[in-house]
Amino acid sequence: MMRNRIICSREALENFQIVTINGKVIFEDKDRVVRIARAYSQVVKSAIKPLFDGKSIDELTKEFYDVLPNYVYLETALKQARTITDGLLDREDEKGKIIHARIRRFWFGSRGNKSDKGNRNIKFHVLEDHVLIKVKDPWGKWVFGKAYFGKEYLPLLKELEDLASKKEEGYGAVVSFKDYPMIHLQIPLWLYLKHFSSPKPNGYGLIAGFDLNSDRLNVVVINKESRVVTTKTWWYSEVVSHGFLKDKAKALRLNALSESLNFLSRIGVDYVVFEDLFLVKKRKFTRSKSGNRKVSRFAKKQLLVHGVIKGLRLGFNVILVNPKGTTNSEDHDKVMREKGFDRHTASAYLIALKGLGMLNDIK
Structure with missing residues (x-):
């Protein structure tokens, strides 16, 4: 492996x-x-x-x-x-x-x-x-x-x-x-x-997909047969409220990401999968002022870089997948409907599946 x-x-x-x-x-x-x-x-x-x-x-x-x-x-x-x-x-x-x-x-x-x-x-x-x-x-x-x-x-x-x-x-x-x-x-x-790397015990070949958001972190763990092993959400909803300190918001998001990676190490995950945000060229703004504030204040790429480096330090293999179709697509709607997932959990599941697909392609 x-x-x-x-x-x-x-x-x-x-x-x-x-x-x-x-x-x-x-x-x-x-x-x-x-x-x-x-x-x-x-x-x-x-x-x-x-x-x-x-x-x-x-x-x-x-x-x-x-x-x-x-x-x-x-x-x-x-x-x-x-x-x-x-x-x-x-x-x-x-x-x-x-x-x-x-x-x-x-x-x-x-x-x-x-x-x-x-x-x-x-x-x-x-x-x-x-x-x-x-x-x-x-x-x-x-x-x-x-x-x-x-x-x-x-x-x-x-x-x-x-x-x-x-x-x-x-x-x-x-x-x-x-x-x-x-x-x-x-x-x-x-x-x-x-x-600074820490040795990680061999896991069970599990794959964890991450959906990074301004107010929460969603993770879905699957096995090599695409079956869901567990789902988990780390919330930090207060960070998107008006006037919340930017540095404090950053600390809470990074802490949630570190906690999630430590959790995944304990349950036998070997691969962590994130969206490849460097393929996304533009931020999407909306008509909502509060929504635009979340977009402009949320340094998602910075969180991704932290997650990748932290994952490597903990001994995970890190996979970045094309984000196309993981948020708004027929597959996304189908996952929400058939598995009863909310939209963020459904995104994390599709990200995990894409990671599994990349692993299968290179073996």
Whole structure:
């Protein structure tokens, strides 16, 4: 049997190459680091309209070099602007109008590269209880700081530092300033799983389908003969109420997902199946203001990424299936009618069936 593997489309696989770990950082000269962030943010904001108008990243690199005179910072900022632009093009409301961007974050990033010994602009060195950080100032010398991650991350970072010094791995890095300076290091997924995976006992070949929603999580477990073994729902209805804190809502959803995966591990599930949301290009908005609030505030792809990585850590094989037909289709209506499932449970069942179909196709 396959172990600890992800089965999905090529488009989806690109989104599961890294895991980000976060640490608080204290810089010796914070003002110089803030200057980098101001220039970086200015580039991101200023590049969105030209990108909409069809300008290329190469053209904008020359145009904005005076604002941020560092090629790697500039390239990373422009790719971030491109991602925002693509997201806006995909998010049309019911009248066909583009939803405008409001960029409130204050940060800067530098993409990783093996040939730069990990990263050209943001370096780290692991010590006994903290991590030394140095950041390249485009207008001057390096800026030094101390970062504090959990101690459990230090062996992982030490191995990444060794790999980077040998030009065997790169790592992306972001510095942000929401409440205080933070550094976010992008770790290769294989290395993260090497340090944080838990051994899972062999199960019974059961398959669990997940239907992720803004107010609940539905799971249906089937066996290899397509028979339903169990169904279960984790509720967090309060998170969609007006004024509910976004961070608290995120925590409740992630907690429900973690609880569900732990439950499935105990009952002998070997495969967990999610919809491949990276095949869905547009968010669907409705005439309902409350419904649109749920759509806009519910980071479903973020929840999916968490579920996939958590599933791999716990030793599951993870399958992502095409979501077409799992919500509105004749098959969906038939499942609701014949099995007496509500629409979300019916979706989870169809997702599980699609996962079983993919397994049968590759055997």
